[in-house]
Amino acid sequence: MTNLLKIPYSFFRPIYEKTNFHHAVISEIEDSKLRYAYSHCRSITRTHAKTFYMATRFLPLEKQRSIFAIYGLCRYLDDLVDEAEDLVHKKKITEDEVVKRLEAFRVKLISTYRGVEHNSPVLFAFSDVLNRFNISIEHPLTLLDGVKMDLTKNRYDTFDELYEYSYKVASVVGLMTSEIFGYEDPKALNHAIDLGIAMQLTNILRDVGEDLVRGRIYLPKDELDSCGITEDDLFSRDLSDKFIEFMKFQISRAREYYASADKGIEMLSKDSRLPVMLARENYSRILNKIEENNYQVFHQRAYLSSAEKFSILPKVIIQLR
Known part of the structure; x- marks a missing residue:
């Protein structure tokens, strides 16, 4: 099984897309429009x-x-x-x-x-x-x-400002999809909000270099200031010790939001828990990749290969038993 999961998704995709399961998602709809x-x-x-x-x-x-x-x-x-x-x-x-x-x-x-x-x-x-x-x-x-x-807006003075932005562009997506997934306890929605925040913070940390090209800084200014990091440091792409410490704190906070989100997954309808947990695990592992890349987010984009995304499946299935 382990070796099978190392085969790239690009190998399985043409096979999967010929299956009835793949086609039925769309083909079972009677209305052509x-x-x-x-x-x-x-x-x-x-x-x-x-x-x-x-x-x-x-x-x-x-x-x-x-x-x-x-x-x-x-x-x-x-x-x-x-x-x-x-x-x-x-x-x-x-x-x-x-x-x-x-x-x-x-x-x-x-x-x-x-x-x-x-x-x-x-x-x-x-x-x-x-x-x-x-x-x-x-x-x-x-x-x-x-x-x-x-x-x-292309600068954020505080984390509170960044939280508001993340809520609007990510957490509300979690609130919409939660209605699709189904839940019995409305507390699940609070954890859906936290999953959206966690994923958006992950996006921000992964895309620091790309955002700088567009003249954007989504990192809280007051926290940069407290670490002695200036805008010039960011635009010069200075991977200094103080920037690494700053990134460690940002990653730690994102993981706290993922931990809260985990409590909500078990509140979802049973048929929705696996895909949500799978998305959560794979997205959070981008943070691991940033660490493995020695926090080089200026010139290197952290990502998971298709094989890495599939490799987590057995773990997720066991977690949900």
Whole structure:
């Protein structure tokens, strides 16, 4: 079994994608427009969220599709802001035009909740999810506010500020998906919030170098100051001892949020625990990779190979017994 799990996912994927289980997620949908909409969302998830996509494959078919639709919505908003940001930088559109685009989407989103049908495959799939699950409109609207922050804010003075941003762009996604996963104890939602925070902090620590290229610093300024680290130090990519100590603290805090999230996984519906735990384990192991890379986040992006992602599966199954 151990050797089998070391075989790259790229070897299994063509085989898996020929199975009835893979096709049934989409093919069992009778309406052709809806079938295309969900297929579109699945393609987005598979392309842009490989760790997340792999984990969802262990969900029942209806839950899989619904998660694809939610991720499609999140990715659409993220891309909308990133594209707009690039166009503003190139002076092809103004910031006012960007705000108008986002407001137009907000109006479409609200009308989707009111039963209005749109041509967007993402919104069409999401509207079907709304017919099946109780997802508060507050969550996607909060997500929209979060991604808009990237247009106006590229520095964070305190962790409280960073927490607010992380809640808006990540924790609300956990709150939406929790409605898909199912839970009996509402306390599960508090732990879903913490999992979103943990994953977003992991993103931030992994992407320090990439964010600097875009002129962004998501690391709390007051904590950088307390370690004697300046913006010039970051932009010069100085992997100093004080930066390493700073990273150790950041990783430790992220792990505390993962530990809290673990308490909520057992509160989820039984058929959803494995994929959530799998995603949690693989995402948290990015922190291990940062440590293995000697905290070199300026020039090296920490990631797990497909084989490494699959190798955790037996451990997760045993944990959930």
